[in-house]
Each structure stands twice: as structure tokens, then as C-alpha cells.
Amino acid sequence: MPPRKKTAQTPQSAQKGISYADAGVDIDAGDLAVQRILGHLKRTHTQRVLENEGGFAGLFRLDFNERLFKRNYRDPVLVAATDGVGTKVLLAIQMDKHDTIGQDLVAMSVNDMAVQGAEPLFFLDYMALNKVEPALIERVVSGVAEACRVCGAALLGGETAEMPDLYEPGHYDLAGFAVGVVELKRAVDPVRVNQGDVVLGLGSSGVHSNGYSLVRAILKRKRLKLDRPNHELRDLGVDDLLGHVLLEPTRLYAAPITRLLRGYKVKRPISAMAHITGGGLPGNLNRSLPKNLDAVLDRSCWDVPPVFTALKRWGGVDDEEMLRVFNMGIGYCLVVRPHFADAVAERLRKLGERVYRIGRITRGTGRVRIK
Known part of the structure; x- marks a missing residue:
């Protein structure tokens, strides 16, 4: 070496x-x-x-x-x-x-x-x-x-x-x-995505590594201290230093995804995947869609970590901007054949992931629509 x-x-x-x-x-x-x-x-x-x-x-x-x-x-x-x-x-x-x-x-x-x-x-x-x-x-x-x-x-x-x-x-x-x-x-190929496929979302560990210029602008505007607990976060169930909450590291999805894919020697239940980084769900999941299909997501189907609720309040950030900048609790997406969705979700849960069924693929123009 x-x-x-x-x-x-x-x-x-x-x-x-x-x-x-x-x-x-x-x-x-x-x-x-x-x-x-x-x-x-x-x-x-x-x-x-x-x-x-x-x-x-x-x-x-x-x-x-x-x-x-x-x-x-x-x-x-x-x-x-x-x-x-x-x-x-x-x-x-x-x-x-x-x-x-x-x-x-x-x-x-x-x-x-x-x-x-x-x-x-x-x-x-x-x-x-x-x-x-x-x-x-x-x-x-x-x-x-x-x-x-x-x-x-x-x-x-x-x-x-x-x-x-x-x-x-x-x-x-x-x-x-x-x-x-x-x-x-x-190799995963987005052209395999079909109408009716299910979108599974894997829970994020927090802000991950995108949107920190906005985070820091909010901290500066509100004069928030990193080295002490925040009462608004505490009210949301988070009793830790604000700095520790914001420094929670990006979740490593590569290991469970690799193990998941190895489990399917012949069958190919995964149509496409997306790592949710800068651009949020609308700006990343769309990269895994063909031009004639949309992903329609339901915001009520997953838990949004308290840190995003707090950042939205502190900065007065509107919903569309939050979804465009942050992962909002979903760090990784899998587009899965419908009859495999439950089995894939269960395998990922056994590998330690929080898995949500967050949407479905419909006819469209290659966009992510969040209801």
C-alpha cells in the first residue's frame, strides 16, 4: 500500500x-x-x-x-x-x-x-x-x-x-x-421502469450532506447555537446538541443494497434506484424515470425527521423549497416490480433499513409529483 x-x-x-x-x-x-x-x-x-x-x-x-x-x-x-x-x-x-x-x-x-x-x-x-x-x-x-x-x-x-x-x-x-x-x-437500467411499479423509500439519518448552505443561513438568521440543545427540537422529541443533530452522518446504503441485489441471482425485481441528494426527491428520482412515466409520491407515507420540521419553521422555508433542497427523510429510493415490493421491503428491513412504500409509477412526462 x-x-x-x-x-x-x-x-x-x-x-x-x-x-x-x-x-x-x-x-x-x-x-x-x-x-x-x-x-x-x-x-x-x-x-x-x-x-x-x-x-x-x-x-x-x-x-x-x-x-x-x-x-x-x-x-x-x-x-x-x-x-x-x-x-x-x-x-x-x-x-x-x-x-x-x-x-x-x-x-x-x-x-x-x-x-x-x-x-x-x-x-x-x-x-x-x-x-x-x-x-x-x-x-x-x-x-x-x-x-x-x-x-x-x-x-x-x-x-x-x-x-x-x-x-x-x-x-x-x-x-x-x-x-x-x-x-x-x-446493471440497473431506467428503461426497465414500467407503469404500476412501486416506489420504496429508505429512511434517511437526517440532513445527510446536502443543503448545508441553506442550513447555515437559517442558523445565522436565527442566531442558533450549535453547542447546546434546542428547545424546539426537544419539543419535537430530540434531546441533543443542535450541532450533533446537524452532523449526523449520511447513511450508508451501499452495503444493504449490494446484499439485496446478491439475493436475486436470476430474477430482476428492481427496475431503477436513486440516491436522494441535492435536488431532493423531485431532482433525483426523476433521473431514474423514462420520459413517458411519472413517479407519484404520497408525503403521508413516510416519517419526516424533526430536524426538517425545525429548519422549516426557523427559516420560514416553503414546502416546495424544502422538497427541492433536502431529502426530507428519504435518502434512497427503489422502483420495484409490484409483486416483489413486499418481499424486497422485508429483506431491506432485515438488513436494518426503515422502508416505506411511498408511491407508484404512472403515465406522465418523466417527473416526480408529490401529493
């Missing part, structure tokens, strides 16, 4: 005698950070990962037909995804809570890949920050590694970029890159 790389960008011109440390880049701290996170990476490695100490890139075996691997593929297709966590990192910085933001990072990519029916294979992360702080980096990467372990992906390595001229003291940003695999004939 290659060591996590560290890079830095500093002004082109420098007077003679100035060191890298004088320019704001601490090489020794970067080396220490690498050493502190190696153990976290190795916890995610399987026989597919080729150890490459001192290398410049990660190595991962693709000979899927060997008996070495649990899953064999006759016609494998690689699936790739990349994403970040947006301004949610600013709340993590404000709360000095960095152990869950890594799960958000992994989830945003592997959940997208699950929509194509793909099994996650490996993941790489990128962290850019003002100053290398080994303990901070370890806290973030430990969360990345644990999320990778849960969804069966190897954390092959990553990049740490120390850029004091670009980031404010204490600030950082994250990006993630995932690669998975799916059997060509098993």
Missing part, C-alpha cells in the same frame, strides 16, 4: 534562506500524519489489495474469476464516482467534531454507485487544509476507514494538501473517489 501522499502549494518566488516551514508547510507533521493513519487504512484491506509500501499509487487486483475472491464476474463493468461533503465541514469545524464527516464523504460516492447496482471496491480521499494537524487528520480518516469497512471497500490511500495561502486557519475541505464493479447484464 502506498503511503498517503502530502503536497503543498506555496508562492512561486521565495527569498533565499526561507524554509518550507517558514512558508507555512510542515513536512515533519505531514510524515507524522501519514504514520498515524496507516493502521486505519490497513483495516479495510482484503486479498484484492497488493501491498505497495513506498509506492506512488494503490494496487487492486481485477482478476475477478479467480477462486481467491468471494464474488466472480463474467462481464465486469467498472463504476466510478466522486463527491465531497460541501459546507457541512464548517459545522464539524465549529463543533470540533471530526470523527463522522468521513462517513459522509464515503457515503456520497458509494451510495451513488449503488444506484447502478455496483459493489464498492476501493476508495481514495483528498484532504486540503491550512495546516497539517496529525491528530485532526487521523480523526477524519478514521471515519473514512470505518465507513469503507462497513461497505466493503478498501481504502487504498489518499492525499493531504497543506495550503496556508488558500485555507483559513483551522479550515479544511474533503473530496472522495470510489470505484466499484457490476455485472454488465445486472
Whole structure:
């Protein structure tokens, strides 16, 4: 496994005698950070990962037909995804809570890949920050590694970029890159969606990783404190620090979806799927529909987490905008053949998901209509 790389960008011109440390880049701290996170990476490695100490890139075996691997593929297709966590990192910085933001990072990519029916294979992360702080980096990467372990992906390595001229003291940003695999004939194809198919929704864990610019604008307008419980949330049944509620990590759907799909060796009960991110249900489920069909959803069919009720009240946000920005309690959707809907829902419940039958596919123009 290659060591996590560290890079830095500093002004082109420098007077003679100035060191890298004088320019704001601490090489020794970067080396220490690498050493502190190696153990976290190795916890995610399987026989597919080729150890490459001192290398410049990660190595991962693709000979899927060997008996070495649990899953064999006759016609494998690689699936790739990349994403970040947006301004949610600013709340993590404000709360000095960095152990869950890594799960958000992994989830945003592997959940997208699950929509194509793909099994996650490996993941790489990128962290850019003002100053290398080994303990901070370890806290973030430990969360990345644990999320990778849960969804069966190897954390092959990553990049740490120390850029004091670009980031404010204490600030950082994250990006993630995932690669998975799916059997060509098993790749989910939206053209399979038929009139009468059932839409199942999987419950979200909260705001996930989208809409935080609006969240932060609401917090600023109402002058809400992150480091204390909120009486309105308490009245809604949530007795926790507001910051902890807003930092609840994005749910990892990739593992249960992968296990669900493996359970159907021949039959294909799933017509399409959607990861509900920025754009909400109207802007994501529509991507899984053909142009001649609509998804008609019933808002009374699922539970909306209290955090959304509170954000709506605090910001005076109208219903349409809430649905367009946030997941509103549904983090993932499956379009399922009607006679398989109950069986699929039960399998997902056994895998730990909250499953709601939220709608049906009808004739239309490729839109999501929410009643």
C-alpha cells in the first residue's frame, strides 16, 4: 500500500534562506500524519489489495474469476464516482467534531454507485487544509476507514494538501473517489421502469450532506447555537446538541443494497434506484424515470425527521423549497416490480433499513409529483 501522499502549494518566488516551514508547510507533521493513519487504512484491506509500501499509487487486483475472491464476474463493468461533503465541514469545524464527516464523504460516492447496482471496491480521499494537524487528520480518516469497512471497500490511500495561502486557519475541505464493479447484464437500467411499479423509500439519518448552505443561513438568521440543545427540537422529541443533530452522518446504503441485489441471482425485481441528494426527491428520482412515466409520491407515507420540521419553521422555508433542497427523510429510493415490493421491503428491513412504500409509477412526462 502506498503511503498517503502530502503536497503543498506555496508562492512561486521565495527569498533565499526561507524554509518550507517558514512558508507555512510542515513536512515533519505531514510524515507524522501519514504514520498515524496507516493502521486505519490497513483495516479495510482484503486479498484484492497488493501491498505497495513506498509506492506512488494503490494496487487492486481485477482478476475477478479467480477462486481467491468471494464474488466472480463474467462481464465486469467498472463504476466510478466522486463527491465531497460541501459546507457541512464548517459545522464539524465549529463543533470540533471530526470523527463522522468521513462517513459522509464515503457515503456520497458509494451510495451513488449503488444506484447502478455496483459493489464498492476501493476508495481514495483528498484532504486540503491550512495546516497539517496529525491528530485532526487521523480523526477524519478514521471515519473514512470505518465507513469503507462497513461497505466493503478498501481504502487504498489518499492525499493531504497543506495550503496556508488558500485555507483559513483551522479550515479544511474533503473530496472522495470510489470505484466499484457490476455485472454488465445486472446493471440497473431506467428503461426497465414500467407503469404500476412501486416506489420504496429508505429512511434517511437526517440532513445527510446536502443543503448545508441553506442550513447555515437559517442558523445565522436565527442566531442558533450549535453547542447546546434546542428547545424546539426537544419539543419535537430530540434531546441533543443542535450541532450533533446537524452532523449526523449520511447513511450508508451501499452495503444493504449490494446484499439485496446478491439475493436475486436470476430474477430482476428492481427496475431503477436513486440516491436522494441535492435536488431532493423531485431532482433525483426523476433521473431514474423514462420520459413517458411519472413517479407519484404520497408525503403521508413516510416519517419526516424533526430536524426538517425545525429548519422549516426557523427559516420560514416553503414546502416546495424544502422538497427541492433536502431529502426530507428519504435518502434512497427503489422502483420495484409490484409483486416483489413486499418481499424486497422485508429483506431491506432485515438488513436494518426503515422502508416505506411511498408511491407508484404512472403515465406522465418523466417527473416526480408529490401529493
